[in-house]
Amino acid sequence: MSARIQEPRSGGEPRRGETLIQQRNRKIILCAALDEFSAHGFHGASIANIARAAGLSKANLLYYFSRKEELYRALLTSLIDTWGVPLTSLDPDGDPREELLSYVRRKLQQTRTMPRESRLLANEILQGGPHLEGETLESLRRIVQSKTDLIRSWSAAGRIPHVDAPHLLISIWALTQNYADYDSQIRRLLGEEADISDTPQTFLETLYGSLLAS
């Protein structure tokens, strides 16, 4: 898992017929774009900044992605896939409770190691997802579908208490996402001296642990 999560981070697959230089540049651009878009949102981001960060001229950048939106979309597409990865390892043959708790752990870790990616997606979603096309989501949807089915079957078999599967997943996403994005802000909300004794992980385990306790 960690390999796929860490490595290609932002790139999308190399396309056929591309020079090595082209592949390299695409990657560099997407990486710079991730920085910029996640920090300032779609409108706040500027192509000039991305080009500078990537060490290319604006015109050259636009040779690779001919419009701002195209670049943004490419970025989203490459992220959406990665985003779904932790879910795939949910094992039908494992212990249900253990499997789900370990999914929570994996998801939390992913969010924390990829805060920019998380922020970007959250931001896009906040705007109502105007740049996410249906097809982009299709494969993700399939995974989700199969896993909600799995959870439902566990539930039906009485191996975990009854719980609405989609809501369970959604809540996990929201809570883990939260720890990537809201972190610094939460400190400000609560004040620097707020005494938070538990780690996010401990808390989440307690929360989902008691939900899934028989």
Place this chain on the structure above:
Amino acid sequence: MSARIQEPRSGGEPRRGETLIQQRNRKIILCAALDEFSAHGFHGASIANIARAAGLSKANLLYYFSRKEELYRALLTSLIDTWGVPLTSLDPDGDPREELLSYVRRKLQQTRTMPRESRLLANEILQGGPHLEGETLESLRRIVQSKTDLIRSWSAAGRIPHVDAPHLLISIWALTQNYADYDSQIRRLLGEEADISDTPQTFLETLYGSLLAS
């Protein structure tokens, strides 16, 4: 409570020394601004749009709020207060578990009746809160502080299971926020035909119910 939440919605209290016209226009402007900012974010929003929506000339709008940022800040400030309201009704003398569950309910309702406000705050927070000044947060902080103390005392008295107070609140915020913002997107993620049997409220009650069960 609901009165304060519904009514002034976006405006802040009328200030001393303000003409009637001023009060009216300030309200209209803030309302239009809420629409625009929550839909497009700070950078994506345009003063021209807000002015048009408010039925004023750009110059006239700037007569009331002399810069885009001032308008945005005024909006945030007026929202932050409202945002903290549901927390205030957490009653030290009530039944702990019942009190907390009903806070969840109130918070969820607030989020759903004020999706624009929620989106705006979330957006701001995602960017790292560059427009939120310390003082804006102070009163909110005080409420939060007193309520985390209350929860801790309940926990210490064994009236609810041990749970980290700040984390509990944070999780409630994240989850309820989620139902305002991510709703449509979640539908898209899961597919239109996804069968979600429970309502958000049912799910949240189950989740926090089991966490707080003795």
Place this chain on the structure above:
Amino acid sequence: MSARIQEPRSGGEPRRGETLIQQRNRKIILCAALDEFSAHGFHGASIANIARAAGLSKANLLYYFSRKEELYRALLTSLIDTWGVPLTSLDPDGDPREELLSYVRRKLQQTRTMPRESRLLANEILQGGPHLEGETLESLRRIVQSKTDLIRSWSAAGRIPHVDAPHLLISIWALTQNYADYDSQIRRLLGEEADISDTPQTFLETLYGSLLAS
């Protein structure tokens, strides 16, 4: 002399039919305008600033001077007269050399006690005097005319060496003006540690003293 130079400084004569309040406000406005216009030039000056400095509302200021230009013109007019005053005391019956040197002294002193006024006039003149109407200058012209005649008569009588009268006056104006306006800048040009041993007055007396020496 000093009375007329010091006192009305910027005001113009009170007009018939004006309330006391009106007279007072006119004066205050002109005074504030002098500050602003002399500091930033015609274009750089803003009516809002002047109004604020005068403690009036913009609209009220425009009640007195209905356009920016009118205010500026009124200011210039009131200054031009004052500006010519030192020349009037040039005494046909005194010692020519002594009279001229003492005119230099008076002019220098005026410039230094009224730097804002000097700067304003110089600025206007630099732009080619687009706001100075012929009539404004008429009375000044008459004085100058009579005094150049006087100087010429002294020169013709051999009481001072031959020197072109208009040029003499012009040079005095330019040099004294210079000491009001260019002062700080000259320090910067020469460096803070420049050792200037003479005062402007000493230098000017030496310069004109040797020119007028028999």
Place this chain on the structure above:
Amino acid sequence: MSARIQEPRSGGEPRRGETLIQQRNRKIILCAALDEFSAHGFHGASIANIARAAGLSKANLLYYFSRKEELYRALLTSLIDTWGVPLTSLDPDGDPREELLSYVRRKLQQTRTMPRESRLLANEILQGGPHLEGETLESLRRIVQSKTDLIRSWSAAGRIPHVDAPHLLISIWALTQNYADYDSQIRRLLGEEADISDTPQTFLETLYGSLLAS
């Protein structure tokens, strides 16, 4: 000397790494800017005007100088150097009196052939030099320093009468500047029919001639 004064007039040296087009456009822009700024001052000048005069689009102009102030500064910088040129030819080995008088002549000529440049500098200086940075002045300062030393040495050696060196230079600047800037205005002040028999040059030679006469 005159070559350097006439030729690059407004531009500064072409920088390394500049395209031919860039060099050309920079020159054209600076030239148009000189017209506009010298005529209306910094605030009165408009980028749109300059662009029109240069035959470029506003946006294209801003491609070369990304802000109004940058353009203005570039202009000033290129002028300041030129401005100091006549002083450099002051020859330690020549006849002191003759050298100084010929400096006056050179300076006067420069001022008259470059009235826009003179007006611009004078204007800037009148505002207190808010756009002149210390470094811009450094080289100029060095020249001035070496020349005041020279004059002082002449004075100490008794080859010219005692005169305060900085004051001497300052007076020359003020008087010559005056003939560029105040010319038309002086005509108006004195009236069209004023009989000015001497030329500026004659007058200045008389003035400084008598000051420097042994």
Place this chain on the structure above:
DNA sequence: CATGAATGAGAATTCATTCAT
């Protein structure tokens, strides 16, 4: 592949001025 040059459409402000009260 890459880039310098150019641009049009808009962005936020500023500001003198007008109008009704």
Place this chain on the structure above:
DNA sequence: CATGAATGAATTCTCATTCAT
């Protein structure tokens, strides 16, 4: 006398995008 409210025109500057080389 005085002012709050309103505005239109202009101004500086930004930015994604295009074009020619």
